Amino acid sequence: MNGHEQYAEDLALYALDALTGEDRVKLAQHLATCASCRLELEQLRGDTALLALSAAGPRPPQRARQRLLDAVAREPRTVIARPNAPRLAWWGWLGWAATAAVLVFALSLWRENLTLQSTLASAGFQAAESARQLDELRKIAAPIIEPEAQRVTLVAAKAPPQPQGKAFYLKNRSSLVFLANNMPALPPQKAYELWLIPTNGDPIPAGVFKPDSHGSATVVNPPLPAGAEAKAFAITVENEAGSPKPTSPVLMMGTGE
């Protein structure tokens, strides 16, 4: 679980669809950004399949087989199997910024959808369809946010790689995606903290992150106050639990393009 023990019990409930309310929403948000927890969820779902084995009973009636085959015969295949080739050719034509903007939008919709699902069970069918479509978008965006994705930063020839961060922020949805490359390794018990610098007031914590072995990191949709106007984003080094206020010098900073 690699430091994600706090989600272990909720993951088991999630696998059983027995987690509700705020806990469910929080975990779903975490799952969107955490490959190790998604892997654990898949394992737990496998465990729930084992539980199904304890069901024993009579075979289905013979009429059920014919009923199914009749239905299959009446129903021509309407779903086209997905090719293994890149799914959407237009994707390659999008610029990085546009790609991330789509990603932010998709994830914010997805988050809203989860909230809706937890509070509006009666809208379940439409929510499920919406979740399917948004999950598809999330799969498309996986090369950007998945920790396993290969990330390559191109710079001018002979120039040493420099730490680089890009923040994509939708104020009206309080949605933020931050991608970093070439970040230096951190001392023990320390982490980078991203700050939203508002036009008025103190810096707002916008996520704590540690880069992977390649110096890459991603922050997706950290908790942010609604509608905060961002003048800039900045990064400091803080204790790994995060800090409500910056306590060290700003290492990186950027304003809107």
Place this chain on the structure above:
Amino acid sequence: MTGLKTGDQGAMAQLYDRYSSVVYAIALRVLGDTGAAEDVLQEVFLQLWRNPSAFDAARGSLGSWLAVVTRNRAIDSLRKRRPETDIENVVLSVAPDLASDAERARAAEKVRGVMGTMAPAQRSALEMAYWEGMSHSEIADKTGEPLGTVKTRIRAGLIALRKAFQT
């Protein structure tokens, strides 16, 4: 599955013959009603027919995947709600395939053995969540136990099952 993806109705019949008994048993266990279980059986296989790509063979066995999808659909039916989980979102790691009756019987015996070793309160919490579709807060309300205890019991129960199949 290859035949299914090309629209081969014979392939559908073969899959039904192989897996219908486990799908039906799960639906019947949840719903306790043969007519409702038959409806779920029909729905699960029709979903697979309509969208065979929803199952990713690289991520798990078809038998286990059908088991999870069936249980979720049956719980939706039990709780009289519209389907909440899209089958494409059901991803699980490799687990026994349950393709043959003998394989299922051996695995079932092992599961029942593990369940038999659990403390009654743990087994009960796991069964309420799995077979009755109760949320952790509903289980806590029913048993009078703290939410944290319910969570711990359910996870420990699933991990115990996993370990039994790893040895």
